[in-house]
Amino acid sequence: MLFHEVMQTVVQRGDRWVAEFDESWLQGRSAFGGLQVALILRAMREQVPADMPLRTVQATFLAPVPAGGVTIQARLLRAGKNTLQLEGRIVEGEQTLCLAIAVFGMARQSIVRESPRRMARDASSRAAVLPFVPGVTPQFTQHFNARWLRGDLPFSGGSSTESSVALDLKDAGPVDETRIVVFADFMPPIGLSMLKQPAPGSSLTWMLELVSDRRDYSCEGWLVDARLDAAMDGYTSQSLVLWGPDGEPVALGHQSMLVFG
Numbered sequence: 001m002l003f004h005e006v007m008q009t010v011v012q013r014g015d016r017w018v019a020e021f022d023e024s025w026l027q028g029r030s031a032f033g034g035l036q037v038a039l040i041l042r043a044m045r046e047q048v049p050a051d052m053p054l055r056t057v058q059a060t061f062l063a064p065v066p067a068g069g070v071t072i073q074a075r076l077l078r079a080g081k082n083t084l085q086l087e088g089r090i091v092e093g094e095q096t097l098c099l100a101i102a103v104f105g106m107a108r109q110s111i112v113r114e115s116p117r118r119m120a121r122d123a124s125s126r127a128a129v130l131p132f133v134p135g136v137t138p139q140f141t142q143h144f145n146a147r148w149l150r151g152d153l154p155f156s157g158g159s160s161t162e163s164s165v166a167l168d169l170k171d172a173g174p175v176d177e178t179r180i181v182v183f184a185d186f187m188p189p190i191g192l193s194m195l196k197q198p199a200p201g202s203s204l205t206w207m208l209e210l211v212s213d214r215r216d217y218s219c220e221g222w223l224v225d226a227r228l229d230a231a232m233d234g235y236t237s238q239s240l241v242l243w244g245p246d247g248e249p250v251a252l253g254h255q256s257m258l259v260f261g
Contacts, residue, residue: 001025002171003143006035007178010042010072017043017072025140030064032140033203034185036098038178040088043074045177048084048104053213054177055083057102059206065090065097082106107213115211116241116249119164119225121149127166128153136198143170144186149223154188157196161228163187168220175217177210183222184208184242184251190228191236191259199261204235209252212244221245234258 001022010019019042025035037059074088083105090098127147131137145168152158167183185208189201223243230237236259242251 003035003169003179003182004171004173007038007042010039012043012046015073017046017074018069019072020069021067023067023139024142026067027138027140028064028200028202029066030061031067031070032138032182032185033059033061033098033206034182035140036061036065036090037100037185037206037208038181039070039072040074040090040098040100041102041178041181043072044086044088044102044104047074047076047086052084052104052106054210055103055105056207056209057100057181058208059098059100061098061203061205063092063095063097077101082108116252118223118241118243118247119150119162121164130154138188141186144168145170146186151190151226152193154192155195155198156193158193160193161190163190163193163224163226165224165226167222167224169222172219174215175219176215179219180210180242180251181208183224184240184253185255187224187226187238187240189236189257189259190226190238191231191257192261195259195261197261199259201260202258204256204258206255207253210250211252212248212250214244214248214250217244217246217250223247231259234260 006021077085088100130146132142147166149164151160151163226240236257240253244250
């Protein structure tokens with residue numbers, strides 16, 4: 001299933017939403033985290049004015065979300081003058097599998113403006129393409145074209161704590177907040193690139209802050225700069241900047257992960 005096909009399966013049934021996705025969106029035993037959050041945001045969006053942009057989303061991945069049908073809950077926590085705060089969950093019976101908190105907010109006038117700086121890249125180096133290898137590379141990566149412009153591929157035994165990756169999504173169409181989420185969550189743990197052989201990794205928590213409210217981007221020409229900030233006892237802390245096709249910063253992210261190796 002292409003990304004837009006998965007999003008089209010989200011429909012409301014009573015006080016909940018249901019959706020479906022196939023095994024091509026798995027990351028190990030569970031759905032790709034970016035897809036989980038995108039499904040929750042799609043349900044939330046039905047309770048938010050269309051012209052109110054997503055500003056932040058925080059997610060905790062509590063249990064595996066298998067391929068097939070999923071159930072989503074979304075509810076308004078607080079409505080302010082310019083912002084709405086919502087909670088969303090992917091559930092199985094009474095068990096919560098993924099929990100997300102999102103803030104939507106209208107633009108406000110301010111003289112304060114500051115942008116992140118792009119990571120330096122060696123223009124003379126040849127970009128390494130991440131291949132899709134069934135049984136080795138996570139299933140969801142088959143939906144992307146990914147080229148490493150800086151740093152090391154997963155399981156290459158490298159030493160770099162920084163990566164810069166050019167990304168395209170193999171699904172044409174307008175870019176909304178759900179597509180921004182999957183671009184921003186593509187990056188694997190940089191710690192995996194320091195291993196010499198395949199080993200599992202897993203996301204614990206993820207936070208994304210959108211710094212642009214544009215929605216007229218294309219699905220090609222995206223870039224992610226990521227940095228491993230700390231690693232100890234199998235837990236890693238990683239930050240990123242997502243850049244749009246025209247070089248504009250679109251989102252900032254921070255992720256806590258497990259690396260089993």
